[in-house]
Amino acid sequence: MGIVIFSGVKLSHFLILILIFSLIFIISWAFVLKDYQKQRVVSFLNPQIDEMGISWNINQSKIAIGSGGLLGKGIGKGSQSQYGFLPEAQTDFIFSTIAEETGL
Incomplete structure (x- = not known):
């Protein structure tokens, strides 16, 4: 502006x-x-409005990024992406998946 x-x-x-x-x-x-x-x-x-409903995906994405930390969990070892908490982890949530497995 x-x-x-x-x-x-x-x-x-x-x-x-x-x-x-x-x-x-x-x-x-x-x-x-x-x-x-x-x-x-x-x-x-405001993603905190309905954490178990419509905001589920964005909250799981944040958890995945945070759980990866600085160094990550290792390729193929991310709990959020490998256990189905992130739907379409290979496409829609690829940033969250990479951040969880390889770190930031």
Whole structure:
């Protein structure tokens, strides 16, 4: 936001753009997004809301990264990734898997 202001864009144009995007967000939230999509957004912003439900994946990902520590557990020895706590560990959660097994 600071770069846009310092680049010479008029403040009035910038504020109008913010207003337009705010209106689009409000209208989308109220009329376009379905309930499960709203839950995903809320879960992304606050993962502690439903730790055993919609926030399960992100919490397990954090546990995997933390349990790997600095040096990791070893290739193929990560508990979160090998025992199925991370769904799709080889694709969607590859960063968490690598961090758990090889460390940070």
